[in-house]
Amino acid sequence: MNRRGQFSLIAALLVAVVLISTVIITYSVIRNAQISVQPQVLSAVDETNLALKQVLGFTVGYYGSVLQVTGNASYARMLATNYLKSGFIKKADMHPEWGASFNLSKLNLHTYWFTNSRYSSGNLAVNYSLTGLGLSGITYET
Secondary structure, three states: OHHHHHHHHHHHHHHHHHHHHHHHHHHHHHHHOOOOOOOOHHHHHHHHHHHHHHHHHHHHHHHHHHHHHHOOHHHHHHHHHHHHHHHHHHHHHHOHHHOEEEEEEEEEEEEEOOOOOOEEEEEEEEEEEEHHHOEEEEEEEO
């Protein structure tokens, strides 16, 4: 009878050791596991907005160059609009996993070359979506 009690005690201790070691191993695996990197939504929106601002600047410069060479404002505007849209395509190609789509709703290009300050300017309104990140209906306007 005495041996049966010792066997039960040893079996209970063995089960306890197995359970405790299982808990410790599971905890260490969970703690040290690589967490998949979530896309940084805010930085993606900031990066896209900055790219839109930069492509607008290049578009204004392109518009001014074409206008200066040809003297035809409607032709310069058409080429500048195409240039801007190609910038949208390039931006979408930079991060295809974002699923970017752009819709130009307003583009104004102006030259003030015959004033004292002499400058060119432009502003735009773009609605875009980053469907790969779960974002849609974002508006950027300058």
